[in-house]
Amino acid sequence: xxxxxxxxxxxxxxxxxxxxxxxxxxxxxxxxxxxxxxxxxxxxxxxxxxxxxxxxxxxxxxxxxxxxxxxxxxxxxxxxxxxxxxxxxxxxxxxxxxxxxxxxxxxxxxxxxxxxxxxxxxxxxxxxxxxxxxxxxxxxxxxxxxxxxxxxxxxxxxxxxxxxxxxxxxxxxxxxxxxxxxxxxxxxxxxxxxxxxxxxxxxxxxxxxxxxxxxxxxxxxxxxxxxxxxxxxxxxxxxxxxxxxxxxxxxxxxxxxxxxxxxxxxxxxxxxxxxxxxxxxxxxxxxxxxxxxxxxxxxxxxxxxxxxxxxxxxxxxxxxxxxxxxxxxxxxxxxxxxxxxx
Amino acid sequence: xxxxxxxxxxxxxxxxxxxxxxxxxxxxxxxxxxxxxxxxxxxxxxxxxxxxxxxxxxxxxxxxxxxxxxxxxxxxxxxxxxxxxxxxxxxxxxxxxxxxxxxxxxxxxxxxxxxxxxxxxxxxxxxxxxxxxxxxxxxxxxxxxxxxxxxxxxxxxxxxxxxxxxxxxxxxxxxxxxxxxxxxxxxxxxxxxxxxxxxxxxxxxxxxxxxxxxxxxxxxxxxxxxxxxxxxxxxxxxxxxxxxxxxxxxxxxxxxxxxxxxxxxxxxxxxxxxxxxxxxxxxxxxxxxxxxxxxxxxxxxxxxxxxxxxxxxxxxxxxxxxxxxxxxxxxxxxxxxxxxxxxxxx
Numbered sequence: 001x002x003x004x005x006x007x008x009x010x011x012x013x014x015x016x017x018x019x020x021x022x023x024x025x026x027x028x029x030x031x032x033x034x035x036x037x038x039x040x041x042x043x044x045x046x047x048x049x050x051x052x053x054x055x056x057x058x059x060x061x062x063x064x065x066x067x068x069x070x071x072x073x074x075x076x077x078x079x080x081x082x083x084x085x086x087x088x089x090x091x092x093x094x095x096x097x098x099x100x101x102x103x104x105x106x107x108x109x110x111x112x113x114x115x116x117x118x119x120x121x122x123x124x125x126x127x128x129x130x131x132x133x134x135x136x137x138x139x140x141x142x143x144x145x146x147x148x149x150x151x152x153x154x155x156x157x158x159x160x161x162x163x164x165x166x167x168x169x170x171x172x173x174x175x176x177x178x179x180x181x182x183x184x185x186x187x188x189x190x191x192x193x194x195x196x197x198x199x200x201x202x203x204x205x206x207x208x209x210x211x212x213x214x215x216x217x218x219x220x221x222x223x224x225x226x227x228x229x230x231x232x233x234x235x236x237x238x239x240x241x242x243x244x245x246x247x248x249x250x251x252x253x254x255x256x257x258x259x260x261x262x263x264x265x266x267x268x269x270x271x272x273x274x275x276x277x278x279x280x281x282x283x284x285x286x287x288x289x290x291x292x293x294x295x296x297x298x299x300x301x302x303x304x305x306x307x308x309x310x311x312x313x314x315x316x317x318x319x320x321x322x323x324x325x326x327x328x329x330x331x332x333x334x335x336x337x338x339x340x341x342x
Numbered sequence: 343x344x345x346x347x348x349x350x351x352x353x354x355x356x357x358x359x360x361x362x363x364x365x366x367x368x369x370x371x372x373x374x375x376x377x378x379x380x381x382x383x384x385x386x387x388x389x390x391x392x393x394x395x396x397x398x399x400x401x402x403x404x405x406x407x408x409x410x411x412x413x414x415x416x417x418x419x420x421x422x423x424x425x426x427x428x429x430x431x432x433x434x435x436x437x438x439x440x441x442x443x444x445x446x447x448x449x450x451x452x453x454x455x456x457x458x459x460x461x462x463x464x465x466x467x468x469x470x471x472x473x474x475x476x477x478x479x480x481x482x483x484x485x486x487x488x489x490x491x492x493x494x495x496x497x498x499x500x501x502x503x504x505x506x507x508x509x510x511x512x513x514x515x516x517x518x519x520x521x522x523x524x525x526x527x528x529x530x531x532x533x534x535x536x537x538x539x540x541x542x543x544x545x546x547x548x549x550x551x552x553x554x555x556x557x558x559x560x561x562x563x564x565x566x567x568x569x570x571x572x573x574x575x576x577x578x579x580x581x582x583x584x585x586x587x588x589x590x591x592x593x594x595x596x597x598x599x600x601x602x603x604x605x606x607x608x609x610x611x612x613x614x615x616x617x618x619x620x621x622x623x624x625x626x627x628x629x630x631x632x633x634x635x636x637x638x639x640x641x642x643x644x645x646x647x648x649x650x651x652x653x654x655x656x657x658x659x660x661x662x663x664x665x666x667x668x669x670x671x672x673x674x675x676x677x678x679x680x681x682x683x684x685x686x687x688x
Contacts, residue, residue, distance in 0.1 A: 268608070268634055283608075283634060284601035286580075289594065297592040301641060304589055308640040315639060328638070 018074045026073055026083045030066040033090055034154050038065060041093065045086050048072050097153055098128065105130070105177035112169050117141045127152050134166060149174075150193065156180065157200050159193060187325035195255035199319045241302050241309040248310045254295030260324040262287045262314065267330050282330060295319070390620045391681075393568065393674065403470025407482070408669050411505070416529035417537070418555035418662040420683035421506065423522040424548035429479065432465045439463045439543055443485060446539045460488035462498060473510030473677055478523055480507035485536055502532030504540055509676040514684045526683040527676065528552060529664070555683055556662045559648040565678065567624045569653040570602075571609045572671055577654070578602040579667075583631070584650035585643055596646065598635060602654055 033041050038058055042048055052072045056065060073082070106118050115135025122128055130149040133141035147170075150159040158174060171183045190196050232238070268283035291297040298315050301307035310316070318324055440463040447461065468480035482505045486498035506525035515524055530537045541552045557565075570581045582599040600608075612627045613619065632643045649660045656666045656675050666675050 262638075264638060266638070268604075268630075269637065281604075283604050285604070285634075286597075286599045287635070287639070288597040288599075290597070291592050291594040293592045294594070297587070297590050297594040300590050300592070301587070301594075306587065306642055306645040308642075310640075312638060312640040 018078060019080070022078060022080050022083050023070050023073070025080075026078065026086065027066045027070050029083065029087050029090060030069045031062055032154065035062065035065075037093065041086070041089055042069070044089055045082075047076060047078065047082050047086070049076075052076075094153070098122070101128070101151075101153065101177045103177075105173050108173035108176045109169065112173075113166075115139065115141050117143070117146075125152075126154060132170075134164075151178075153178075155201070158183070159196055161193075187323040189259075189324060190255075190257040192256040195257060198255045199257075199322050238303070244309040245299060245302055245311075248316050249295070249299045254293070254299060255319055257294050257318070257324055258292065259288060259290040260294060260315070260318055261289075261326070263325075263327045265327070265329050289315075388621075390618055391564070391568070391678070393571075393617050393619060404468075405669075407468060408470065408672065410503075411672070412666055412669060414503075414531050415663055415665050416531050418557075418664060418679065418683070419528040419530065419541070419552045420555045420686045421526055421528045421544075422551045422687055423518065423524045423526075424544070424550045426521050427523040427548050429467065432467065432481075435547075436463055436465045438547075439465065439483070439540070442543045443536070443539055446542075462486050462488055468505055468507070471507050471509065471673070471676065473673060473680075474512055476512040477508050477510065478525055480505055481525060483540060485532070485540075502530075502536040502540075504528060504530040504532075504537065507676055507680070509673060509680045511680050511684060514681060523548075526687065527555075527680050553686070554662050555679075555686055557658055557660050557682065559660065561682060562648050562651045562658060562660060563628050564619070564624050565656075565658050566651045566653065567609060567612075567627045568619055568678070569651075569655040569671075569675075570605045570627075571613060571619075572653075572655050572674070574602075574654040574668065575670075579652065579654040581605040581654075582650075582652040582657075583648060584652075585646040586649045587646045596641075596643070598631065598643070600631070 030038065035058055039053065039056070042053055042056075048069075052075070055072070056068050058065065060068075102120050109116055109118060109132070113135070114137060117131075117133040117135075119131045120128060121131075128151045130151065131146050132149070133143045133146045135141035145162065145164065147163045148161045149170075151157075151174075160170070163170065175181070175183050186200075188196065188199065264285050264287065265282040289298070295318065298311060302309035302311055314326065314328065440461065443463055444461050462485070464484050464486070466482050466484075468482045471480040472478075482503070484500050484504075485502040486500045488498055506528050508524050508526050511524055511526055518524060530540075545551060566581060566583060580599040580602055582597060585596045585598065587594040587596065608630060609627055612623050612630070614623065629644075635641065635643050647660075651658050655668055655671045656664060658664045664675070664679065666672055
């Protein structure tokens with residue numbers, strides 16, 4: 001049975017075809033639910049049976065879970081009404097969660113500290129901003145040195161700025177209010193909040209699999225008007241560098257971070273000709289890269305001839321590892337792409 | 343006030359990496375140029391430098407005054423020989439310079455006649471900063487603002503300091519005529535407006551010329567190697583090299599800091615003759631560091647520009663600023679800077 005123009009999904013045995021738009025809506029609604037709340041939401045929804053619920057494995061990726069739920073919904077002949085109810089349950093829980101979080105957070109901090117100002121503000125992208133002005137037992141809160149916290153309730157990440165003291169207290173309040181077990185500090189810092197979000201939520205363009213690599217000529221814009229008598233000696237090498245750079249850094253704009261710091265404790269090994277310093281002890285050094293836009297600067301090093309292509313994985317792994325502090329120790333084999341973060 | 347160029351001084355604000363030599367030509371001057379021994383070919387750095395075994399301060403040094411020189415950032419200038427400068431007239435010079443500074447400061451201001459703005463300038467000898475007996479004694483110039491408090495014996499606040507010295511300069515100066523005093527190195531700390539005023543007065547009075555002393559990456563590498571090798575009893579600081587990467591859409595700075603013990607161990611295996619450092623040894627030391635860096639990051643540090651060196655002894659920046667941290671090695675550092683100053687004058 002075909003309806004007008006819309007692609008239908010069908011369960012051949014029962015003869016029911018679930019509307020594609022309903023299926024998509026349910027899928028997206030499930031995707032928005034935080035992983036640890038999925039089972040609870042679906043149970044409250046009471047549309048899928050216990051045996052059906054047991055077949056869902058919450059440790060799968062969210063994409064997979066949402067697909068599984070859609071498949072089960074098909075079996076149960078879900079319509080827009082059921083989808084709407086699920087949506088409302090999630091919305092209600094969301095706002096309950098938010099109010100609950102704010103209440104618990106405020107109470108947790110204010111029991112510990114008498115003089116503290118706490119304010120909340122919600123933004124459209126589901127970000128909750130918290131502003132805290134800290135005082136002490138005897139002094140009023142200093143409004144000029146406030147701490148700012150950004151928390152997306154659906155995610156397990158918190159961004160903190162301008163915190164000078166009281167970190168343990170703050171962590172305790174966050175953990176308590178969000179119903180998590182523990183919190184730990186990531187070794188990732190930047191001045192650009194959006195870039196931090198990009199890195200942590202993996203929103204930057206990752207290196208794509210080049211199954212169908214397009215030849216370089218297609219990607220070039222208009223050919224330069226160069227004197228035909230000029231021959232580029234290393235044209236091939238330049239193209240190779242460009243290609244390798246693209247593979248390693250991806251096509252899009254890099255997230256904006258200002259520095260990266262590496263604590264190296266590896267053995268000193270110069271060129272084979274330098275018969276120097278055959279020590280048993282590591283050569284300890286600390287290297288710090290700084291730039292207004294570090295990743296873009298690193299990306300332009302190889303084309304400028306100042307670095308090899310591909311650039312060291314120690315540098316290119318920064319967005320993937322979501323850190324800009326590293327401790328590198330010696331490995332038994334040749335030191336290659338090892339980032340043994342501590 | 344004249345424009346900075348006519349005074350022959352290059353102000354800090356301008357980024358002149360290779361400062362031209364601004365000589366005001368007088369007949370006395372052209373004579374003055376001939377007595378600098380050309381020890382280097384085309385101004386290149388020498389193939390080897392001697393590290394003096396006894397580079398301690400002389401006994402007559404005043405510890406308090408010496409301590410005043412340490413742990414401050416000084417801007418470096420090279421100074422051509424001064425004509426008819428007399429150590430006996432320091433009090434007179436103080437008076438004249440005070441008046442000059444007050445007059446310059448008042449230009450363009452509507453001030454009561456007779457108000458001296460509470461500025462006092464003192465010139466004094468800095469004893470103990472000589473490398474050899476042929477060196478001229480160092481001179482310290484200080485500008486203090488008189489205390490506004492009505493309290494008696496209230497201390498004046500030093501707002502600007504500058505000192506002239508020449509340490510082991512006789513290696514590079516020969517046949518200096520009697521009327522000339524060679525204090526080739528000048529170090530200044532404080533507001534640049536004062537530096538310009540003091541410099542102008544010296545240039546007018548003694549027919550000399552100041553120019554900013556910049557330090558090339560090559561010489562910074564020498565400093566890194568030589569100072570890393572120095573023995574330090576107390577608090578050892580890391581040997582830090584700062585590189586700036588040119589020609590990128592975004593500026594990039596790389597700080598490469600090595601644990602002082604490991605840096606010294608590396609230098610000790612490179613240096614062959616104690617008390618002497620050669621160009622090859624400096625190159626090898628730097629190449630080792632570059633190579634270790636390249637192994638990890640695949641970046642060629644040799645293609646970047648070395649702009650700053652910091653060690654336990656002292657730190658130096660290519661713009662021509664220095665900070666000396668230990669009195670034990672003060673003479674050694676001044677010796678090297680004197681050499682750079684004199685070779686810039688050539």
